[in-house]
Amino acid sequence: MxxxxxxxxxxxxxxxxxxxxxxxxxxxxxxxxxxxxxxxxxxxxxxxxxxxxxxxxxxxxxxxxxxxxxxxxxxxxxxxxxxxxxxxxxxxxxxxxxxxxxxxxxxxxxxxxxxxxxxxxxxxxxxxxxxxxxxxxxxxxxxxxxxxxxxxxxxxxxxxxxxxxxxxxxxxxxxxxxxxxxxxxxxxxxxxxxxxxxxxxxxxxxxxxxxxxxxxxxxxxxxGARRSRSAPTPSRNPFKRSDPVATPAGRPSKRGASGASGTALTVDQILDKILEKGYESLTKEEREALDRASRD
Known part of the structure; x- marks a missing residue:
């Protein structure tokens, strides 16, 4: 990596x-x-x-x-x-x-x-x-x-x-x-x-x-989606994202992360999971952590 x-x-x-x-x-x-x-x-x-x-x-x-x-x-x-x-x-x-x-x-x-x-x-x-x-x-x-x-x-x-x-x-x-x-x-x-x-x-x-x-x-x-002729109602407004939870230092918090090396380790694990099981396998928390890291 x-x-x-x-x-x-x-x-x-x-x-x-x-x-x-x-x-x-x-x-x-x-x-x-x-x-x-x-x-x-x-x-x-x-x-x-x-x-x-x-x-x-x-x-x-x-x-x-x-x-x-x-x-x-x-x-x-x-x-x-x-x-x-x-x-x-x-x-x-x-x-x-x-x-x-x-x-x-x-x-x-x-x-x-x-x-x-x-x-x-x-x-x-x-x-x-x-x-x-x-x-x-x-x-x-x-x-x-x-x-x-x-x-x-x-x-x-x-x-x-x-x-x-x-x-x-x-x-x-x-x-x-x-x-x-x-x-x-x-x-x-x-x-x-x-x-x-x-x-x-x-x-x-x-x-x-x-x-x-x-x-x-x-x-x-x-x-991998189920074939359906009906379209579901959107779950949230487009062009709007939830704000990341900031730590006292002003940076987004990440589970299991402490400092730069901890952040890299967390993201590495998420990337490995995507390569192994695909993006859809990520939990909501993992997607939010990856999105925050990509915008840091």
Missing amino acids: AAADSPLFRFQLWRAALPPALRLLLTVNLATYLAYVVLALLAAFGVPALAVVDWLTLPANPQAVLARPWTPLTYGFVNAFGGFFGLISFVFGFYWLQWMGRDYEENHGAHRLFGLYVLGALGGALVGLALGAVLPSPRGVYFGLWTPVTAVLCAVATLHPDRQIGLFLLGVVSMKWIAIGFVVLSLVFSADLTVLGAALAGVLFARAQRAGRDPAAWAAPFF
């Missing part, structure tokens, strides 16, 4: 504290972005490595999709963001998925976040291809996590339209206006037609939840 003050240990803490579906989605998206960077470097030296990426992105021309029928799903996991501004775009998308996805999953379950992400990508592809069929000579390809992230954003905004979120330079804004503004800006600056379909998918997904249905019931077996 890495040292308690090392970047690797901090990364292990952060990753272990993530709920299972979000951990999977973030890991896949980070892996595909790093793979694209490596392939782009190889291409700079004359190796035709980027052809692999071309077979996973979604063509804007519907006729081209017939030769690659898997792309309406795979494009939502392929992050072919090039250059410095591409890096910035990926980092922001990654952060938004981590921010909204964590609270959504903790309130509604792992399989619902995963199902929302996948259905958002498919909904975006359906609308993007439908519009591409009527627009003159559609060009380019669609890719990246921003389309399914839009579905997550719009689902959260539909479930909690008046929830107030503080944004840098903009102040406190309601979730519904954040979602609307995001979709409009995406269309203006990127002309990404899949965003429309993802937004619609997110809204319909959340409305189905409100009606007591579970549109992601098909994904329940992947996360």
